Amino acid sequence: MTFALSRRHLLQGSLITAGSGLLTACGGGTSPQSPNRPNSNRPQTMTPTAQRPQIQVQPARVVSQGNANTMRIFASSGFCEDPSRIQTGLNRLSSAGFVISNHHAAYRRFQRFAGSDAERIADLQEVADGRVPTPKVLMGARGGYGAARLLPHINWGNLGARMREQGTLLFGFSDVTAIQMALLAQSGVPSFAGPMLYSEFAKPVADTYTMDSFIRTTTSSQLTVAVSSFQIQRPRAVEGMLWGGNLSVVASLVGSPYMPRVQGGILFLEDVSEQPYRIERMLQTLHLAGILRQQQAIVLGDFRMGNIRDSYDSSYDLNMVAQTMSRVANIPVFTGFPFGHIANKTSFPLGARAKIQPDNMGGYTVTFSDYPALNAAALNLNALLPPPTYDFGTGFFGSGESSDSEF
Template identity: 30%
Template sequence: MISRSRRDVLASLSLAAAAVPLLGFSPVATANKSPKTILPPRLKPGDTVGLICPAGAAFSKETVQITKESMEALGLKVKLGKHVFDRMGSLAGTDQARAADVNAMFADKSVQGILAIHGGWGCARLLPLLDYKTIQKNPKPLIGYSDITALLNAIYAKTGLVTFHGPVGSATWNKFSVDSFKQVLFDAAAATFENPKEIGDNLTITKDRITTITPGTARGTLVGGNLTVLTAIIGSDYLPTWKDSILFLEDTNEKVYRVDRMLTQLKLAGVLDQVKGVVFGKCTDCGPGGGYGSLTLEEVLEQHLQPLKVPVYSGAMIGHISHKFTTPVGVEAEIDATAGTIRLLNSAVV
């Protein structure tokens, strides 16, 4: 969940990014042309996964223990980051300590994958402190969502390493999420992501429906993640190129006017004009709120995304939800906005 303090920080960063054109720079112009794509090795039983807290603190030792047991149930071994239990306010220690854990896990030859235990806020503070050369020389899967979006996109942009918007350690490791996780990271499948179609005792599907905003199919490179986090680092060189991309987005606990504001920022920064398609996942607890009227989330998405005249759909199992896809950042994919599917054109691991 995005706390008020985190939102205030993100808002200040967004204002700073918005000021970049006044200095004579274009936010889009600072976006990287991504290096050659690097696929990390697949995970296999017996591999070791490093657990890190690059953002929010691990307030509960029980949560860390549950994460450890969940990884072990997948047949994996676990190595805790040196600073997992550090704390500085809401953060899991200083920026230097949290960045050190990221760098150490990539450098550690005994570690085959890296999983964030929590999101929260703080990953963007680490971006100048990461050792991108070491990361590039030691490719391995990095998995997480929400605030981990900053790490996922920065590492892909700087190194070409494919990263994974998927469960954090403290997430619910249910069958749906585990099946997607294993399909992508263990089985090396060119997976197709499709929402469940359980009717139950209803006459039609009432849960986890997809909504086609603009029909059609499109191919491009999957990039994206949490909308708030992405907009907070627009104008930096820690984001990949948007050209010919399939942009996927999610968020939580944001009023509709804030979603409107952030999509407006993506439009003004030139991001939306470059994409081949958009998948808007779940915006959990993003109601209109009180006050004198409000646009609905559906209206905001239609107003911003229909004029792009590219395939767009919403409702994908991406976001702050218990059942989620493990979605690669940096892999070529095809979306079908009518069927509501994302199909990887190749494996995301080797």
């Protein structure tokens, strides 16, 4: 049975502080109404690998109203299997006030891809060429494989310039990392690790944590995520551009013009269903290419390893990999950041400024700044949140969240 419930029951103990901030990428202007998100005394639940982080945000100030609610779908990788589920995602985003274009891209299929190479290139190249208006949001359909085939055929300089002018937010993860890294390498424009049309927005019941994080991050000019009780090798405070994404995809770009050349950065990495030795091998590739020694730190997200173990030595795990790479690269390695191929993921910018501060309890905070934001006043983002349900057996309110994430 479903009951209406005030928003404070949904946040499950997240810490919010109000403030004001000027968004560099979008300029100054009038400040939109910030959603009311008071604290809750309800105990926090657990993500598959980590306790949900505390999140602090500052409201964003956005000038441009012309494209404030426009969204264009791009399908750079695998096809979306279920048309009815695609429609669910489109309906959910439309109910939040987005005016969606190029939605037919989500329905395409050619072999294992979401359309032919030419069709998938056009999703982004039409924006780069100015053949279609530059949207406020470029939303990836899903991951899989195929984005690497598009990289030489997109004018990244033009695309980045148009995105920067409009303060466009591009969302994706998994295979979309190739798009995000090419954009950063070729134009210096940031993007967002966050939910995609089919992977999250199209779920029958959206994940409350993921949707709430999407709302908070995209309507803020500053974001702080606190991660508690995780392994930190060589802990120290660091500050720089945080970049990266899916480890397999990042490693595949080594030696190409689509690998960002970031000096003094913070490299974020996640992956799924890889044995520890394979994770280390890809990290060693980045080290041997000279990339890790140019970074101030590595942040590891969720690797969704489950029962995956090294068949030669089951005790050789991700923590041992982190220890090895911290020693080899002589930089801190922070683990447990709440993002990856998991249901409950934190939206955050890639290619933006970040500061990591270890605490005295084995955890750390990451504060992001200098990234574009949405105009909350032009949207109805609370419509993205699923209605809470009441469990008569336990006497608790829940959100109907699933434990998995498609990509």
